[in-house]
Amino acid sequence: MKPTIYDVAREAGVSIATVSKVLNNQRVGKKSKEKVLQAMKKLNYKPSVLASALTGKQTSTIGFLLPDLANPFIAEMARRVEDRAYERGYNLVICSTDFEPEKEAFYVSLLKQKSVDGFIIAGGFKNVEVVTELLEEQFPVVLLGESYPSLSINSVKVDDFMGGYEVTSFLTSLGHKKIAVIGEEASSSQERIKGYKQALRDQQLPVHEELIVISSQTNIESVERLAGKLLDLPEPPTAIFACNDILAIGVVLAARQRDRRIPDHLSIVGFDNTFLSRSSDPPLTTVQQPIQDLCFQAFDMLVEEIQGKSKLRQRVVLLPELVVRKSTSAPRKKS
Amino acid sequence: MKPTIYDVAREAGVSIATVSKVLNNQRVGKKSKEKVLQAMKKLNYKPSVLASALTGKQTSTIGFLLPDLANPFIAEMARRVEDRAYERGYNLVICSTDFEPEKEAFYVSLLKQKSVDGFIIAGGFKNVEVVTELLEEQFPVVLLGESYPSLSINSVKVDDFMGGYEVTSFLTSLGHKKIAVIGEEASSSQERIKGYKQALRDQQLPVHEELIVISSQTNIESVERLAGKLLDLPEPPTAIFACNDILAIGVVLAARQRDRRIPDHLSIVGFDNTFLSRSSDPPLTTVQQPIQDLCFQAFDMLVEEIQGKSKLRQRVVLLPELVVRKSTSAPRKKS
DNA sequence: TTGAAAGCGCTAACAG
DNA sequence: CTGTTAGCGCTTTCAA
Secondary structure (H helix, E strand, C coil): CCHHHHHHHHHHCHHHHHHHHHHCCCCCCCCHHHHHHHHHHHHHCCCCCHHHHHCCCCCCCCEECCCCCCCCHHHHHHHHHHHHHHHCCCCEEEEECCHEEEEEEEHHHHHHHHHHHCCEECCCCHHHHHHHHHHHCCEEEEEEEECCCCCCEEEEEEHHHHHHHHHHHHHHHHCCEEEEEEEEECHHHHHHHHHHHHHHHHHHHHHHHHHHEECCCCCHHHHHHHHHHHCCCCCCCCCECCCHHHHHHHHHHHHHCCCCCCCCCCCCEEEEEEEEHHHHCCEEEEEEEEEHHHHHHHHHHHHHHHHCCCCCCCCCEECCEEEECCCEEECCCCC | CCCHHHHHHHHCCCCHHHHHHHHHCCCCCCHHHHHHHHHHHHHHHCCHHHHHHHHCCCCEEEEEEEEECCHHHHHHHHHHHHHHHHHHCCCCEEECCCCCHHHHHHHHHHHHHCCCEEEEEECCCCCCHHHHHHCCCCCCEECCCCCCCCCCEEEEECCHHHHHHHHHHHHHHCCCCCCEEEECHHHHHHHHHHHHHHHHHHHHCCCCCHHHEEECHHHHHHHCCCCCCCCCCCCCEEEEEEEEEEHHHHHHHHHHHHHCCCCCCCEEEEEEECCCHEEEEEEEEEEEHHHHHHHHHCCCCCCCCCCCCCCCCCCCCCCEEECCCCCCCCCCCCC
């Protein structure tokens, strides 16, 4: 059997209270402390987190909700958050929700039963009630990569509107007039699309609703299909802004299938600057998110809330940066 | 405060024992059961997993060790394992070890303190002592995507040797005689390389040690550099077998930088058939792993061991499949 | 400084 | 079928 605090106490010839004290390094006589330490080492004692959490201490584990761990951008975020968690002595239990409200509710409920110290919700969510409830219960939560204007909730994200605006402005500055956009359901996509529209308006260009496409599926095949429809239009766009790099890859595949040269026949811009954008041919113009900063800040914010250090809620918005590579150029004169 | 079993008992007018019994659906009088259920619903009661685990029950959480969650192939595995975990009522706490023995030891120790029910170790590990110890303690563990011949441990993986053999045979059948291989430190890479060597020998082709390269870093830049060295050899290989798709992308980048056409000047084969191999240009010939089967089987095996249903250890080996795409062709006559 | 003892929320005999 | 009670391993008063 695993040694318990009793075993250590017996071995050291002290009471369990004393052992507990050295565990939590409170004031203990030097000699007792020494004996206890010895005993612990001898028995290879490790305190049970369960037992200590049951008495009100924390579990040092965080629930991490995200739409889909198989998405490379999300996976990278998860990795960064985990790095920070590691540094600060926490573990992550990771849950993919697929944007399904039931899954979100299920996971939150289960993780509460498991007494996680708090939640990070990355990449958006659907079930607002669940989050609202968490907030009402004063449960520490922070949103990563998203925000929710109508909720008083901590969040860390990039300025998506601005990202979309910059991409579109860049494209119009190259001379593109017919620019399509393809996004996801997440609110971050919506923001990017708003930025896209604003940029068009600011350039006095018309906003064509049929050039705005939302992909409900994340898998690349369906994106390819959607992009294909865009390209098969009688007057196809000369540029497509994809709201993330995966979508952009889908567009690339669709273009390739139709023998449209990139960027000669079609300019493509992605978002996120994952390594997908580098490995693609041609390498993608995209928008860089400061992933590490986003993740670290989100995590630190959560820990602050857990430790009750800061009661004030905040929305942190970092700035994205356009990375110009080879997938964009001026449109061909008169196709 | 969150309601406890006492609150429910009081509300229902029964003892906590009765409540506990309905919780674990043991025999309880119909009327009592009804009252308890009502009370639970009314109070919105959710039992504490901590408390029940403290009395010897399971936590239904699994420790999932992997080298790096940011690696798309690994992330996809994680996702599949998580899917299965969800179906079976488990949670995953995910830990990236970066192949660092200290991290492996740290995480295992911490997760044991948190009373996880078992471990899945995916993609290899370095710290053999830690795993051995787990085994000695009868801790449920299964290896995913790897095996460890000298250890009596459950594992589920693909036949890496065969994968390497098939790739190489395919390449020689196209006429390649000078084939390089680039792998990682993980034992799966080693196996694939063994298969590569065997295939060469079976074709009476010489094995050049300088054409066998191990990348200690996973980041794409360093792979690119290594591949570059290979390509800059006075007599460069006409084909390169990369032990996974990321490595293959690194090779593609290196080749592109040197204006070597793929597959005309250089054939490239990857491994894993992630969507990287599809999105690359040209799409990569690669080896498909039945990821879902691997993950589900591994998880089920672990659960069986946790539930004590099967005491026998097993090594499951599934068969990989070569997927031929556009990155391979016969070598040019007399470069 | 140290220790006895109560209690965290739940399970599992064991009586009744 | 139901309830009493003694733990599970740890923390935390409160006395000594």
